[in-house]
Amino acid sequence: xxxxxxxxxxxxxxxxxxxxxxxxxxxxxxxxxxxxxxxxxxxxxxxxxxxxxxxxxxxxxxxxxxxxxxxxxxxxxxxxxxxxxxxxxxxxxxxxxxxxxxxxxxxxxxxxxxxxxxxxxxxxxxxxxxxxxxxxxxxxxxxxxxxxxxxxxxxxxxxxxxxxxxxxxxxxxxxxxxxxxxxxxxxxxxxxxxxx
Numbered sequence: 001x002x003x004x005x006x007x008x009x010x011x012x013x014x015x016x017x018x019x020x021x022x023x024x025x026x027x028x029x030x031x032x033x034x035x036x037x038x039x040x041x042x043x044x045x046x047x048x049x050x051x052x053x054x055x056x057x058x059x060x061x062x063x064x065x066x067x068x069x070x071x072x073x074x075x076x077x078x079x080x081x082x083x084x085x086x087x088x089x090x091x092x093x094x095x096x097x098x099x100x101x102x103x104x105x106x107x108x109x110x111x112x113x114x115x116x117x118x119x120x121x122x123x124x125x126x127x128x129x130x131x132x133x134x135x136x137x138x139x140x141x142x143x144x145x146x147x148x149x150x151x152x153x154x155x156x157x158x159x160x161x162x163x164x165x166x167x168x169x170x171x172x173x174x175x176x177x178x179x180x181x182x183x184x185x186x187x188x189x190x191x192x193x194x195x196x
Contacts, residue, residue, distance in 0.1 A: 001094045001115070001118075001119055002044045002045075002090060002092040002093050002094055003043050003044055003045075003093060003094060003095060003096070003097060003115050003118075004043060004044065004045040004046070004047060004089050004090060004093040004095070004096045004097070005038050005041060005043035005045070005046045005047065005096070005097050005099060005111075006047045006048075006049065006082070006085050006089075006096045006097065006098050006099065007031075007034060007035060007038055007046070007047070007048045007049070007066075007099045007100075007101050008049050008078055008081045008082070008098065008099070008100055008101050009021050009031050009034075009048055009049060009050050009057070009101030009102075010049045010050050010051045010054075010071040010080070010081045010084075010101075011051075011078075011101070011102070012051070015180050015181050016179075016180070016181065016182060016185070019056065019057065020102050020179050020180070020185070021050075021057050021061065021101055021102070022056060022057065022060055022061070023179065023185060025104065025188070025189075025192075026104075026192070028061075028062070029060060029061055030101075030102055030104065030179060031048075031057065031061045031101050031102075032061055032062055033104035034099065034100070034101050034102065034103060034104045034106075035048070035061070035062065035063070035066065036104075037099075037104060037106050037107075037108060038099055039065060040108040041097070041108045041111040041112070042108075043097065044090065044092075044093070045067065045089070045090045045093065046065055046066045046067065047066065047067050047068075047069055047085050047088055047089070047096075048063060048066045048067070048068050048069070048101070049069050049070075049071050049081035049082070049084055049085050050068055050069070050070060050071065051070070051071060051072075054068075054070065067088055069081075069084050069085045069088050070084065071084040071085075072084075078152055078153065078154065078155060079146075079149040079150055079151055079152070079154035079155065080150075082098070082146050082149070082155060083146065083147055083149070086143060086146060086147055089143075093140065094118070094119070094139060094140055095118050095122075095137055095138055095139035095140055096137075096138050097111055097114060097115065097118075097135050097136070097137060097138075098134065098135055098136040098137075098138060098155065099111075099134060099135045100134050100135075100178050102178045102179040102180070103134060103176050103177070103178040103179075104176070104188075105176030105177055105188075105191075106134070106135055106176050107171075107172075110126055110135070110169065110171045110172075111135055113169045113170075113171075114126065114135060114136075114137045114169045115137065117137070117167050117169055118137040118139060121137075121139065121165060121166070121167045122138075122139035122141045122142050122164060122165065122166075123136070123137060123138055123139060123142055123158055123159060123164060123165075123166045123167075124136065124137035124166060124167040124168065124169060125137070125159065125166065125167075125168055125169070126168070126169050126170075126171040127168040127169065127170050127171060128171045128172075128173060128174055128175045129172075129173060129174055130174045130175055131175060132159075132168070133171075133175035133176070134176075134178075136155065137167075138155070138158075142158060142164065145158055145164075146158075177191060
């Protein structure tokens with residue numbers, strides 16, 4: 001089954017005051033760490049959604065093997081990034097795995113389980129010990145719905161609809177940290193230190 005990975009990295013990082021994609025992490029950047037995980041998932045196609053003006057990201061992040069999609073309307077939320085990427089998705093793709101560019105703690109095995117279930121169903125999410133989280137599976141049958149979404153967290157609205165069946169894949173541990181604030185960034189660094 002042909003699968004496209006889509007890494008959302010177009011956030012404005014308003015609460016941090018600087019691009020979170022470029023925060024130092026594991027000897028590179030936060031986005032580099034997430035893309036390392038995405039490459040380990042062996043998607044047939046890997047898309048990365050970045051802001052409309054993303055020269056620093058393109059200069060500093062290793063985007064080898066990725067197709068970069070620019071999202072000039074990134075300030076209106078994640079749905080704008082998804083919509084910007086839709087035309088780039090390979091026609092052979094059965095669906096996309098949606099990953100957050102600031103969430104490097106996702107395990108490729110979790111993504112593989114998500115894709116395996118996605119062969120049969122249209123939308124799915126990961127069920128961690130502390131609740132639902134990314135990555136998400138979005139089958140081709142909901143691409144039209146994705147094109148009509150607006151705002152931040154809009155993709156989650158698909159999971160609330162009664163006319164769309166969803167599935168959940170069990171994932172070990174707590175929802176992997178994503179970085180929206182300095183406290184979350186420090187928590188991510190602390191978690192890394194504790195693991196080593």
